[in-house]
Amino acid sequence: MTQADSVNLELGIEREVRKRIEQWGYFKVAEKPSDADFVFLVSVDDAAIEGLAISFEGYRGHFKSKFDLDALRDVAYARYLAGPLKLASSGRLTDRLIKDFRSKIEQGPAPAHK
Numbered sequence: 001m002t003q004a005d006s007v008n009l010e011l012g013i014e015r016e017v018r019k020r021i022e023q024w025g026y027f028k029v030a031e032k033p034s035d036a037d038f039v040f041l042v043s044v045d046d047a048a049i050e051g052l053a054i055s056f057e058g059y060r061g062h063f064k065s066k067f068d069l070d071a072l073r074d075v076a077y078a079r080y081l082a083g084p085l086k087l088a089s090s091g092r093l094t095d096r097l098i099k100d101f102r103s104k105i106e107q108g109p110a111p112a113h114k
Contacts, residue, residue, distance in 0.1 A: 010044055016094035017042055017051070024102060033059060038077065042097070043069060048083025049093045051101060052076040078104060 017040070018029055030036035039059040041052045058075035062068050073079060082096035 013042060013044055013049065013094060016091060017098065020094055020098040024098065026102070026105065040101075041072065048081065049097050050082075051080040051097050053078045053080075053101075080104065 021027055021029055021040070033039045033056050036056060039052075039054045039056055041054055041059065041063070043050045043052070052072055054072060054076045058072070062071040062075060080097055080100045082093045082100060
């Protein structure tokens with residue numbers, strides 16, 4: 001996969017995640033991370049994706065030009081996973097990620113943040 005293909009895949013997944021969250025209607029999507037109650041960071045790796053719900057301060061503190069994913073996981077309120085899937089498509093992974101996100105939100109509040 002070329003770098004351009006990778007960027008296109010990531011942008012496609014970002015659009016799909018945003019679309020699914022907007023369709024759900026539970027959260028309002030902010031245009032800037034600083035305007036949000038939390039940042040939903042999505043990381044793509046081969047046939048799997050991971051979503052992290054992070055405070056803006058935690059995001060800003062650990063997301064730099066080369067972000068530290070382990071540090072972001074440590075400061076996240078919650079982690080959501082989808083995959084790996086055989087012959088995964090970005091749409092199927094996105095659907096599974098948001099389904100995991102929704103089910104955990106609907107179960108009740110996440111454990112207290114560290």
